[in-house]
Every structure is written in C-alpha cells, then in structure tokens.
Amino acid sequence: MRIGDLATRTRVSVRALRYYEEQGLLAPTRSGSGQRHYADAAVNRVRLIQQLYGAGLSSKTIAELMPCVDAKVSTPESRARLAAERDRINAQIAELTLARDRLNDIIDVTSGPNPQCDYV
C-alpha cells in the first residue's frame, strides 16, 4: 500500500510516517519512481511505534528496540534496556496516580460544603 493508505489506516499523518522512516523505525520498499510501498504488517508496526511514543520512549530508543522485535531475539543489553523502560513507565504510572489523587483532593476541597451558604 502507499503512504496515504497507511496514514488513513493508522490515523497517523503522512509526515509522521516519513519521519518514522527518517528515524529508522520503518523501512518501506520503493517503486521505480521512488514512491514508498508498505506491506500490510506496517499497520501493526506503526501502531506499536505510536504506543511506544505514547509511553514516552524516544525515536532513538524505539529504533534500538525494533531489531529485537523483528528478530524476536534480545541481547542482554537490549533486555536491560527494555526492562529499564518498563521500570520508567511503572514509575510514571505511580507519579500520575499520585497527581490524579492530588487533583481529586483539590476537587474535594474546592467543592467544599457549599461556600455560598456559609454564614447565612
């Protein structure tokens, strides 16, 4: 499929797809005239990339991990890397949970016993 189709199917912009290639995350084949051609599997790959970006991984980190996904093999180094990212994500989840609870506290306090009725 061509880049526009992939963009539509993944809901990722054409620019982003080119950017992913630039970062070494995606390697489409090229037609004679230079147009990119993607296999069906690219759809899932883009979704994985999006998910990892969403989790705060950088292009560089994702690029380092993709060969593991492709080859289904990890070196001790890449395994350590993966575990480190997982731990970072866990830490971030904990942080977000605290922030959320904090926000709920604020909501509770500021929604307090109808301020308009105090002293009335």
Added chain:
Amino acid sequence: MRIGDLATRTRVSVRALRYYEEQGLLAPTRSGSGQRHYADAAVNRVRLIQQLYGAGLSSKTIAELMPCVDAKVSTPESRARLAAERDRINAQIAELTLARDRLNDIIDVTSGPNPQCDYV
C-alpha cells in the same frame, strides 16, 4: 527565603522558579533591591506545581487552577476543568499500562527459549 534556598529545598532550578513566576504560578514578594522573597509555603506550592507538570498539565492550565487551590473554592467551570484533567490522567495511565504490558510481551518473546540452542 531567597530563590536559591527555595531551589535547593525543592530541587528545582532557579531558572525554573523564575519561569513559574513568569507564568503566574508563583508570586514572591520583592525586597527593596528587587530580590525575590518566598514564604515557607512556597516549598509545597512548588512541589504541587512540579507534580502537575509531571502529570502533563501545561503552565496555562496550572495557572487557571491555582486560584482555586488558594481560595479553596472552585467555580463550576474550574471544577469541570479539574475533572477533565483527572480523566485525561486516567486515560494516560491506561495507555501507559498497555504499553508496559506490551513491553513485557516483547521481553518475553525476545528472551525466548534460549535461541542459541535452537536446532542444536
């Protein structure tokens, strides 16, 4: 206390503290010569700011919410805003959880049954 002390106590850079003021998140008093002076309460306030930044809120959003925290009163609008941010954080936690599980899957698959022994 002065800006350097606050920076030390909150582990936030001096530049960041000035930036927070610029964004309307912090309002220190000034000494005759123009130096910023912070009350002790500023320590907790900076921590709250950091926590909200960490949760992905923007300066603008935080600036809108601080008056509620100060006055301990929220308007229906600000309450909706707070709830919206909380929901966004919950969504983000869910996303991170999925990504983490995905990473764990990758770790499992790539750490598979000793690849070096296959076909040996």
Added chain:
DNA sequence: CTAAAACCTAACGTTGACGTCAGAAGCAAG
C-alpha cells in the same frame, strides 16, 4: 573594605515530533 557568591533582567539556544509550505513529478480518470 573587598572579593566571592548569589541575585537581577534580557534575550537567545535547545530538544523532539512532527506541521507546513514550495516546487516538481507520478498516476488514475474522463
């Protein structure tokens, strides 16, 4: 009193993941 340390304002630099625009070329339909 003096030198070092801390502070001030103003303003440009950084980073990452794209958005956007310019100009040229490929491709399906009538």
Added chain:
DNA sequence: CTTGCTTCTGACGTCAACGTTAGGTTTTAG
C-alpha cells in the same frame, strides 16, 4: 491529453519548559 489527486524531497516553523550566556547589582564572608 489534461485535470486533479497523491507523492516526492528539502527545508523552515512550532511549542513548551526550561538551559545558558551576558552584563550588571546586591549580599555575605573574612
């Protein structure tokens, strides 16, 4: 054939939360 949509390669623009540098003042330690 040509109209119009898609794609191509640069390359500059964006945005947020600071980092950094410059040049000058204030405070503190000795």
